[in-house]
Amino acid sequence: MSALEIAPIPEPIDPQTVPVARDYLGIDPNTPPSTAVREGQQENLRDEVFSSSWSDKQALSVVLHDFDRAAAYRQTNHEQRWQEAAELYLAYNAHQQFWDGTRVPRANMQVHLCFQQVEALIPQLVDAITGNDLAFDVEAGRAGTTISQAHSVRDVVSYQLRSLGGMHTRFLGWREVVRRQAKDGLIFGNGINEWGWEGPYEVEETKWETHNFPQFVQIPHPEIPGMSINVPTGMQGSVNVPVSKKKVVSQFYLDPCPLMDFYIDPNTRGTNVQEAEFAIRRKLMSVEELSDLRDKPGWKIPDDKVLYALAKQKQWTQGDTTRQVIDSIHGENTQPTEDFSLDPRLAKVEVFRYFSRGHHVWVLGRSHVARNSKNQYGAIPFTNWTYVDVPNAFYGQSIPDICRTDQKLAKALIDGRLDEVNLILHPQFIAKRGVFRSQSASRMRPGGVWEADDPNKDITRVEMGNVTQNAYTEVASLEQRVQAKTGVTDLATLGVASAGGNSANRTATGVQAQTNASNTRSHYLVANYEDQVVQVILETIWQLSREFMDPQQVLEIVGPDGQGIMLNPVDLLNADPRFVMRTAQRMKQRSGLQGGGLN
Numbered sequence: 001m002s003a004l005e006i007a008p009i010p011e012p013i014d015p016q017t018v019p020v021a022r023d024y025l026g027i028d029p030n031t032p033p034s035t036a037v038r039e040g041q042q043e044n045l046r047d048e049v050f051s052s053s054w055s056d057k058q059a060l061s062v063v064l065h066d067f068d069r070a071a072a073y074r075q076t077n078h079e080q081r082w083q084e085a086a087e088l089y090l091a092y093n094a095h096q097q098f099w100d101g102t103r104v105p106r107a108n109m110q111v112h113l114c115f116q117q118v119e120a121l122i123p124q125l126v127d128a129i130t131g132n133d134l135a136f137d138v139e140a141g142r143a144g145t146t147i148s149q150a151h152s153v154r155d156v157v158s159y160q161l162r163s164l165g166g167m168h169t170r171f172l173g174w175r176e177v178v179r180r181q182a183k184d185g186l187i188f189g190n191g192i193n194e195w196g197w198e199g200p201y202e203v204e205e206t207k208w209e210t211h212n213f214p215q216f217v218q219i220p221h222p223e224i225p226g227m228s229i230n231v232p233t234g235m236q237g238s239v240n241v242p243v244s245k246k247k248v249v250s251q252f253y254l255d256p257c258p259l260m261d262f263y264i265d266p267n268t269r270g271t272n273v274q275e276a277e278f279a280i281r282r283k284l285m286s287v288e289e290l291s292d293l294r295d296k297p298g299w300k301i302p303d304d305k306v307l308y309a310l311a312k313q314k315q316w317t318q319g320d321t322t323r324q325v326i327d328s329i330h331g332e333n334t335q336p337t338e339d340f341s342l343d344p345r346l347a348k349v350e351v352f353r354y355f356s357r358g359h360h361v362w363v364l365g366r367s368h369v370a371r372n373s374k375n376q377y378g379a380i381p382f383t384n385w386t387y388v389d390v391p392n393a394f395y396g397q398s399i400p401d402i403c404r405t406d407q408k409l410a411k412a413l414i415d416g417r418l419d420e421v422n423l424i425l426h427p428q429f430i431a432k433r434g435v436f437r438s439q440s441a442s443r444m445r446p447g448g449v450w451e452a453d454d455p456n457k458d459i460t461r462v463e464m465g466n467v468t469q470n471a472y473t474e475v476a477s478l479e480q481r482v483q484a485k486t487g488v489t490d491l492a493t494l495g496v497a498s499a500g501g502n503s504a505n506r507t508a509t510g511v512q513a514q515t516n517a518s519n520t521r522s523h524y525l526v527a528n529y530e531d532q533v534v535q536v537i538l539e540t541i542w543q544l545s546r547e548f549m550d551p552q553q554v555l556e557i558v559g560p561d562g563q564g565i566m567l568n569p570v571d572l573l574n575a576d577p578r579f580v581m582r583t584a585q586r587m588k589q590r591s592g593l594q595g596g597g598l599n
Contacts, residue, residue: 054359054372059359059369059372060367062361063363064363064366066278066280066354070266070280071317071319073266074318074319075318077395079321079322081401082259082260082322082326083322083326084400084404085114085187085188086188086326087329089114089115089187090326090329091111091112091114091115093110096108106415106419107417108415109411109414111410111414113406117482117486118183118399121186121486121488122179122183125182125522125525126178126179126182128522129526129583130175130178130179136534136538136580136581137579138150138154138577138578138579138580139577139578139579139580141577145575145576146571149571149574149577150577152571153572155565156541156545156555157542157545158560159557159558159565160251160545161541162558162560164177164252164253174254177193180256181533185386185387186387186399187399188259189386189395190259190271190384190386190394190395190396191259191384191386192256192258192382193254193256193257193383194255194381195252195253195254195255195381195383195537196381197252197548198249198250198251198253199248199249199548200248200550201248201249202249203249204245204247205246206242206244207242207243208240208242208243209240209241209243210240211238211241212236212237212238213238213239214233214235214236215232215235216230216232216233217233218231250549252540252544258323260319260322261281261283261319262279262382263281264276264394265277265278268394270392270394271384271386271394271532272384272532273380274379275394276394278354278355279382280353281352281353281355281382282319282350282351283353284314284337284351285348286345286346286347287304287308287344287347290307290349290370291304291345293370298373299370299371300370302364304344307347307349307364308344310350310365310367310368311348312347313365313367314337314348314350315337315366323336337350351364351370352366355375355380356380357378357380358374359372359373359374359375360373377544379540383532383536384532385528385532386528386532387525399486402486403482403486409478410478413475414472416468417468417472420467420468423464424464424466427461427464429461430459430462432452486521487521487522526583530581530583531581534581535579538579539579545572546573549572551569551573553569554566554569555568555569555572
């Protein structure tokens with residue numbers, strides 16, 4: 001099977017064959033399933049949706065309708081672009097071509113131009129945001145906020161960033177979350193993260209305590225023969241005993257969201273998610289994960305048998321097709337919605353997690369409302385980072401978008417050059433009519449013997465002109481053009497000059513000027529990430545900490561050096577902080593000092 005010969009898309013589940021879904025919606029069995037929700041039920045529910053609280057039927061109708069509209073918009077405008085971006089990044093080779101009339105393959109080289117640009121830029125971006133350069137100050141937002149309060153806010157926010165985890169982000173730290181978002185942004189144009197607060201709720205955990213006890217030794221009784229008594233030795237022994245204790249889970253989380261699973265209001269006219277009216281995350285969650293939510297307040301999770309039935313009703317989306325095409329590029333034939341485990345508790349249920357500023361709805365299997373509540377955050381809990389933002393649009397441009405034609409031209413030049421070299425090394429011959437030679441005997445090889453009556457007339461070698469001898473010079477010029485677009489230059493990332501020479505490389509001042517110019521582009525991207533993501537996350541952590549904090553309980557956190565810190569909740573509740581990002585500025589200062597000073 002070739003790289004792009006993906007498996008056929010399964011037919012979507014017909015709602016007519018799913019009684020639980022149609023009964024839940026109250027759909028007339030005679031109504032065509034393709035129009036049941038979108039037409040009659042929509043007209044009946046439209047007036048009721050203006051209510052601040054939705055019934056489950058209203059919530060289900062809104063979620064399914066908004067998902068269909070957002071998915072159709074994305075399929076029309078962006079899915080194909082993302083597939084091509086992945087092909088360029090992975091340097092996918094098209095189907096092998098052959099010389100006309102033969103099975104002799106033509107040149108088909110992989111050209112990793114977009115890959116080179118992405119992988120050269122990611123270390124600078126990720127290391128700046130997550131390494132020692134990550135710097136933010138907490139200043140007073142208004143008069144009355146003390147230095148002690150500002151320091152307490154900084155300690156709490158820093159602690160939450162260091163302790164990301166829980167049900168949503170298992171074993172994912174701050175650096176990995178940032179890396180995934182940055183890579184999606186560079187390859188596809190947008191990187192999405194979901195944020196939120198887990199808890200507060202109590203869980204049982206086992207702690208171990210050491211119990212000390214005095215040691216005794218037996219000696220004969222001084223007065224009664226045959227008896228012994230215990231006498232303390234003056235030493236102590238110890239034993240470790242497990243103790244069950246209750247722990248309150250209340251923490252901030254960041255969950256990387258693949259772009260293929262994110263759907264947003266098509267009318268969004270900016271890169272800030274808060275400018276949208278709604279956003280939906282489609283996620284495949286196991287029966288076991290959903291079962292853990294069953295007994296928690298605000299959740300209506302059906303029993304495991306119903307969840308397993310819903311897991312068998314998963315429908316295919318265009319996002320699954322895009323993911324399948326991307327997998328096929330590196331030789332994998334995958335089924336994104338297929339369950340591979342025999343364990344029914346590991347079967348995946350399709351979940352729509354719908355957020356607007358006023359509503360938070362979970363829909364399981366497109367038929368069951370598992371959560372229908374007010375949005376406790378009052379905001380759409382996603383952050384978005386774009387490599388190049390497009391005016392008045394949510395979806396941005398990526399490195400493959402702006403380097404698409406350059407990489408295709410570079411591949412055409414290199415393949416053409418190799419084809420010509422192949423013809424020069426293995427030329428064709430013109431033989432006099434009637435001169436018979438087998439194909440194997442006609443091949444060029446060391447020590448080969450050719451027989452002919454008159455070699456100068458009977459056999460003539462076809463000389464090829466060296467037309468593409470400047471192909472690599474043209475490719476080098478093309479790469480310089482790409483570097484001018486992205487700002488990721490060989491001099492800045494590899495420490496060597498670009499091919500073809502550059503008069504500015506003759507002096508240290510010229511080299512430093514070029515390096516600073518490239519670094520300025522990197523500083524700009526870091527500053528954008530600070531504004532679009534980090535600043536939002538810091539503000540969000542602070543606001544959620546205040547919202548879910550127990551004002552009667554002293555807050556215990558761990559400092560950056562492992563020390564315990566006790567914080568008064570009053571200081572945190574009364575603070576009005578302002579977060580100031582300094583990562584990009586620090587990078588600029590260090591770059592200037594390396595160049596001999598600051599301007």
